[in-house]
Amino acid sequence: MASARVNFSVGLFMTAGLILATLAIIWLGMTSFLSKGELYVTYFDESVQGLGVDSPVKYRGVPVGRVQAIRIAPDYHLIEVVILVDDEHTGDEKRFADTVASLSNVGITGAMFVEIDKQNARSMNLSPKLTFTPEHTVIASKPSEIKKLFREIEEIAMKIQSIDFKGISDQALTVFATANKVMTDAQFGAISADIRTLLASINTAANPKRLESIAKNMDQTVIASRTLMDRATEDLTRMDAILAQLQATLDTNRPHIDTTLGALATTALKADAFMTQSHATMFEMQATIKELQDRLAVTAENLEQTSSNLNSLITNAKDQPSLLIFGQPKPPRKVEE
Secondary structure, eight states, rough: OHHHHHHHHHHHHHHHHHHHHHHHHHHHHHHHHHOOOEEEEEESSOOOOOOOOEEEEEEETTTEEEOOOOEOTTTTTSSSEEEEEGGGSSSSSTTTEEEEEEEEEETTSSSSSEEEEOTTTTTOOOOOOOSSSSSSSEEOOOHHHHHHHHHHHHHHHHHHHOOOHHHHHHHHHHHHHHHHHHHHTTTHHHHHHHHHHHHHHHHHHTTTHHHHHHOOOHHHHHHHHHHHHHHHHHHHHHHHHHHHHHHHHHHHHHHHHHHHHHEEEEEEEHHHHHHHHHHHHHHHHHHHHHHHHHHHHHHHHHHHHHHHHHHHHHHHHHTTTTHHHHSSSOOOOOOOO
């Protein structure tokens, strides 16, 4: 008699538990089915690998809905992502007017979600242009951080490839050849030899012994003075000719000299601009790599915390499996508006 009563109690308890569980499942399903929400659509000009139906949609990290559909846009170029925003975040048409959507990754697992944030001056013109009429309200989009990084690296490589290294080298060789020609045409060696000859003649004419001999004999002095004056006149005439030749040489080669100096200045400016651009490019790459390292560190920390929570849940389920059915749910988390 006692055994039948125990069996009846256990059966009644199990039946009541199954009925309650069935009612809870039906209630949750009906709540999700009757929840309408509001549909929005956004378009991405990149791969959406890792994004799937029911992927979360977050506004500055706060869940506001989920992805309802992913398909190719009517222009067969963009990817159309339909977003269902929860009822509690709908009602105001201007709530998502000045926002922009982008793809973000969940840790290092490869899964993606849609991140919505306020627009700024840098993201205003990044949304792709539409050539068709969308079915739902459109949320502007911008490229993901990974695509932006690869695009910046590609632009840097294109800028480096666009530099005409061969033209700069040829121009420098032309400048050096022109300078060498100008130095050769100037004939500085011949001018220097003439000046040395002139100085030697003047030194010979002003010999102290000759002056002493001239002082002893007035006649010889007069004759020597006339000879000296004649030689000095010839030397001065020769010096004038040398100076005129030097001036003519400088006037003739002045265009080449001006061209050479201008080419040297242009080459120096181009080299300085190239070095400045190279330093700026290196600083941008260092900043981008540091930002990626910080994000990877945060992602690794989030993945480690998730793994720890999952291990704790498995341990609790193994020790007390009844908590999975009869445990009290956690209180709902408050979402700040």
